[in-house]
Amino acid sequence: MNRLTVSRNPLLQLAGLVVGAVVAVGAVLLGAVVLAFILGFAVIAGLILYVRLWWMRRQLRQRRPGPRGRGGGDPPGEIVEVEYTVVEERTVRDQDRN
Secondary structure, rough: OOOOOHHHHHHHHHHHHHHHHHHHHHHHHHHHHHHHHHHHHHHHHHHHHHHHHHHHHHHHHOOOOOOOOOOOOOOOOOOOOOOOOOOOOOOHHHHOOO
């Protein structure tokens, strides 16, 4: 079984320190790049979702106030003019018989 031993050579210690520092800095930079990529993706996906929801709400608002056949109807409180024909007149007595 080989045990790792600390070298007493100052040049090897310095080389190990430099290599360790380079690896640590590289890991931090790589982590920053990955984090920036993930955050950028999240921001872009959020913007796409926001624009899509805004567009859908806009489409619903445009359909809602349509007067006929567009799925809307008239806003509450608006007077609607209609024409009708009386087919058969009824009196209160006619309703009491039924």
